[in-house]
Amino acid sequence: MNDSDANHADNTVDAVQTHVLDVHDLSVTIAQHVILDHVSLHVGAGERVGLIGASGSGKSMLVKALTGLLPRTAQADGSVTLGGRRLDIMDDASLAQVRGRYVGLVFQNPGAALNPVLTVEQQICLPLRLHYELDADELHDRAMAMLERVGLPSRLAGAYPHELSGGQQQRVGIATALITSPRLIIADEPTTALDAIVQRSIIDLLVSLVESAGASMLFITHDFAVLSRATSRCVVIDGGHVVDSGRTADLLRAPDQPATRALVQAARMLTLHAGTGAGAGVGAGVRAGSGSGAGSGSDVAQRADRRRYHA
Amino acid sequence: MRYLIRRLVLFVAALFGLSLLVFVALRILPGDVASVMAGTNATPERVAALRSQMGLDRPYPRQYADWLSGLMRGDMGVSAISGRSVASQIGLHASITMPLIVLSLIVALGVGIPLGCQAVLATHARVRGVLHALAIIGGAVPALWGGLLLIMLFGRGVGLMGVLPSQGFPDAGWRDPAAAIAALILPAVATGLVAGAAIMRYTRACLMSMEDSDAVAMAMACGMTRRQAMLGVGLRLSAAQLVSVAGLTFAQMVTGVMVVESLFNLPGLGAMLINDVGNRDLVAVQSELFLLAAFFLLLGVLVDMVHHVLDPRLGEQPEEV
Numbered sequence: 001m002n003d004s005d006a007n008h009a010d011n012t013v014d015a016v017q018t019h020v021l022d023v024h025d026l027s028v029t030i031a032q033h034v035i036l037d038h039v040s041l042h043v044g045a046g047e048r049v050g051l052i053g054a055s056g057s058g059k060s061m062l063v064k065a066l067t068g069l070l071p072r073t074a075q076a077d078g079s080v081t082l083g084g085r086r087l088d089i090m091d092d093a094s095l096a097q098v099r100g101r102y103v104g105l106v107f108q109n110p111g112a113a114l115n116p117v118l119t120v121e122q123q124i125c126l127p128l129r130l131h132y133e134l135d136a137d138e139l140h141d142r143a144m145a146m147l148e149r150v151g152l153p154s155r156l157a158g159a160y161p162h163e164l165s166g167g168q169q170q171r172v173g174i175a176t177a178l179i180t181s182p183r184l185i186i187a188d189e190p191t192t193a194l195d196a197i198v199q200r201s202i203i204d205l206l207v208s209l210v211e212s213a214g215a216s217m218l219f220i221t222h223d224f225a226v227l228s229r230a231t232s233r234c235v236v237i238d239g240g241h242v243v244d245s246g247r248t249a250d251l252l253r254a255p256d257q258p259a260t261r262a263l264v265q266a267a268r269m270l271t272l273h274a275g276t277g278a279g280a281g282v283g284a285g286v287r288a289g290s291g292s293g294a295g296s297g298s299d300v301a302q303r304a305d306r307r308r309y310h311a
Numbered sequence: 312m313r314y315l316i317r318r319l320v321l322f323v324a325a326l327f328g329l330s331l332l333v334f335v336a337l338r339i340l341p342g343d344v345a346s347v348m349a350g351t352n353a354t355p356e357r358v359a360a361l362r363s364q365m366g367l368d369r370p371y372p373r374q375y376a377d378w379l380s381g382l383m384r385g386d387m388g389v390s391a392i393s394g395r396s397v398a399s400q401i402g403l404h405a406s407i408t409m410p411l412i413v414l415s416l417i418v419a420l421g422v423g424i425p426l427g428c429q430a431v432l433a434t435h436a437r438v439r440g441v442l443h444a445l446a447i448i449g450g451a452v453p454a455l456w457g458g459l460l461l462i463m464l465f466g467r468g469v470g471l472m473g474v475l476p477s478q479g480f481p482d483a484g485w486r487d488p489a490a491a492i493a494a495l496i497l498p499a500v501a502t503g504l505v506a507g508a509a510i511m512r513y514t515r516a517c518l519m520s521m522e523d524s525d526a527v528a529m530a531m532a533c534g535m536t537r538r539q540a541m542l543g544v545g546l547r548l549s550a551a552q553l554v555s556v557a558g559l560t561f562a563q564m565v566t567g568v569m570v571v572e573s574l575f576n577l578p579g580l581g582a583m584l585i586n587d588v589g590n591r592d593l594v595a596v597q598s599e600l601f602l603l604a605a606f607f608l609l610l611g612v613l614v615d616m617v618h619h620v621l622d623p624r625l626g627e628q629p630e631e632v
Contacts, residue, residue: 069528092536100534107532113525115544116624130534160623176533 019081020045020184020216021066026078026088028058028065028240035061037240038078043184048210048217050227050234050248052263058240059220060108063188066218067103068095083183100127104177106187106206110169114161114176120147121157124175131180146175150205167198171205178209185210185217191226203229224252224267236260314619322612326605330382333601334375337593344593348391365391365594378597387598392587397595400583401602407480408572408579411495411502412564418503419510419560424553426507427514428546431522432538446515449508454567458501458574465497478576498575502568506560513556514549521545551618558614562607 021043028036036058043049053059064070066080068087080087083102087095099105104127107113114123121143128134128142144154150171161169170190177185187206191199207230210217219230227234228248236244236251238259244251255261345362346353353361362368366377381387387397430442464470466477475497481490518541521527526548530540569581580599587595619625 064528067532069531071523092538096531096534096536096539099532105529105532107525107529109525113529115526115530115548117547117622126530127533162624173529176529 018044020047020083021218022079022081023062023066024079024081026062026065026076026080028061028070028077029075030071030073035074035240036065039237039240039242041235041242041245043216043218046214046216047233048207048219048231050231051218051220051237052222052224052227052234053237053259054222054263057222057237059222059237060188062237063105063186063218063220066186067099067105068092097131100182101131101180102182103184103186104180104182106170106173106177106185106190108189109193110173111161111166111193114169114172116161119158119160120152120164120172123161123172124179127176127180142179146179149178149209150175166194167202170194170198170202174202174206174209178213178215181213181215183215185215186220187217187230188220189222190219191221191223199226200229206230222263224248224264228252236263315616318612318615322608325608329604329608330379330601331375333597333604334371334378337597337600338371342591344591347591348593361391367593382598382601388594390587390592390595392590392592392595397598400595401580401599404578404580404583406485407495407577408565408568408581410491411499411568411572411577411579412561414492414495414499415502415506415564415568416557416561418499419506420557422504422507423510424514427511428518428542430511430515431518432541442511443515446508446511449504450512452505452508454501454505454571455574457504458498458571461497461501462574480577494575494577498568498571498577501574502564502571506564510553510556510560514546514553517549517552518545521549524548551621554617554621555614558610562610565603565606 019042021041023039023041026036026039027034039058039062041049041051051059051062061070061074065074065076066082066087068090070076076088078088082098085098085102087098090098115126118126121140124143124146125139128139134142143157147154147157152168152171152175156164156168161172164172170193173190177187185206190206191202194202203226206217217230219227221227221230231248234245234248234251235242236257236259244255244257244260251260252264255264343358343362345358345365345367349358349361359368366374369377378388385398387401389395390397390400393400426442426445430439430446433439433442462469462477465472465475467473467475469477476490476494477497480494481487483490485491521541522545524545527540527545530544531537535543565580568579569585571577572579572581580603584596584599584603586592587599
């Protein structure tokens with residue numbers, strides 16, 4: 001990390017106060033292969049920002065870079081500031097104090113991410129055990145309350161991840177990320193492994209919990225239909241570069257960058273495919289919602305969901 | 312519980328199959344055991360008497376039933392060569408081999424797992440490289456050569472630092488536990504270091520496969536350091552594989568320590584088996600082979616049970632939730 005980066009972080013106190021997350025000129029290289037190239041973005045207090053890009057564009061690597069989960073072979077450069085703390089200059093022990101406490105992560109594949117030898121309750125309580133000194137009763141009470149908030153029955157507290165459905169596993173993942181009331185939630189394609197109906201309920205749950213907690217969210221996806229339900233602003237990443245950014249609704253309505261256009265076009269084709277059958281209704285397009293969360297997704301997508309639900 | 316019962320039933324069935332296999336295999340071998348044991352100058356009367364003494368003149372089903380009922384009572388017959396009870400003979404030799412294997416396994420696990428972890432977790436790439444090279448070199452060194460080296464370094468009376476006995480087992484046996492353990496240290500280290508190198512490679516491979524796993528990333532996301540997550544989650548999730556490797560290593564050692572027993576002049580199971588097979592002592596070999604194979608089967612059952620304890624995914628079919 002060079003001096004100018006340090007100065008940037010030190011001199012942007014106002015930005016730090018309003019931005020929960022501030023990423024400046026972040027580059028990641030693995031084996032001389034540039035994965036992220038001078039990426040800058042910010043997430044304001046209470047803001048839900050989407051990060052969208054095609055597969056291999058560097059989205060997940062950015063999540064890892066933000067949270068100190070990069071592989072050891074990776075070289076990172078640039079600054080990452082979370083709530084006024086420079087994460088990029090922290091050692092692993094200091095980063096561990098931040099992860100799970102100030103920033104919660106929701107993983108793409110909860111079936112692989114949840115520890116298979118921990119029960120649901122043990123899993124949810126893990127961040128609390130690592131960051132706070134609470135007695136067993138308090139841990140239990142908090143876990144039960146969290147289970148209720150994510151819509152899981154208390155009888156599942158003693159279940160193991162493999163005994164749950166994909167949607168239930170993701171609810172456990174969300175509960176684990178939110179149990180410490182972190183300032184920032186980073187959701188890395190949390191609905192990719194789920195079917196359309198469960199996708200919607202998980203997004204709605206995540207948005208409502210993040211909103212009620214007053215937290216900020218960085219939502220990573222490659223699906224604009226999902227993004228429109230969850231975020232108000234989004235950043236488009238392609239080939240490790242930030243190529244576009246703006247209000248989600250605006251980007252959906254009038255994408256002017258090639259990468260954004262390609263993603264929107266792909267979302268339209270897929271949505272139309274699901275909603276009206278192959279080749280039908282070309283040009284109808286995706287109607288972007290206001291981006292204010294639940295209920296703001298494309299009408300076509302909603303019709304498709306209903307069709308699947310009744311099938 | 313259902314799994315446990317099913318597994319035990321299978322184990323007992325396998326034991327019966329095994330006993331039949333050993334019995335038939337030894338009966339279809341060419342040559343008359345009684346003639347061989349009696350020697351080339353023995354009279355036909357002597358051979359017949361020996362055959363009768365060993366019960367070989369009875370029909371095969373009767374021989375099998377007698378042997379099996381004896382096994383169930385712990386009576387494995389009397390050796391026609393030594394005249395001693397086979398069970399006590401096995402017990403005597405096993406009292407040297409089994410502690411040797413346990414000590415070897417302690418050395419193997421004590422060296423292999425921590426160094427295997429360090430080969431992945433060490434901060435400096437050079438340290439990781441050196442440890443990896445050590446694992447490969449350790450696995451390539453034969454236990455016999457390692458044992459010789461240990462004798463030359465530490466063997467009492469012959470080594471540069473002659474601090475430990477390197478030949479034989481004390482006459483007092485386990486009545487003098489300090490001397491008995493001292494006699495087993497060098498052979499246990501020789502066997503354990505070779506097995507430890509293999510366990511080190513397995514540990515390293517298991518942990519490396521967990522390094523970029525979502526489960527480790529999730530643990531770190533909850534607030535663990537990389538080291539905590541690798542040891543607390545990565546190693547824990549690799550435990551079932553490592554238990555399998557430890558079980559296999561243990562089983563291999565039962566026969567694998569024969570060479571080391573011979574080098575250190577220990578009268579263990581290896582020496583007993585070689586002698587009895589060479590003497591065509593059918594009564595002894597039959598029971599020894601059966602017990603050896605039964606021991607392997609038992610280890611398999613124990614490893615499976617430990618797997619079930621370690622990994623809840625292998626448990627009973629879950630209720631619908």
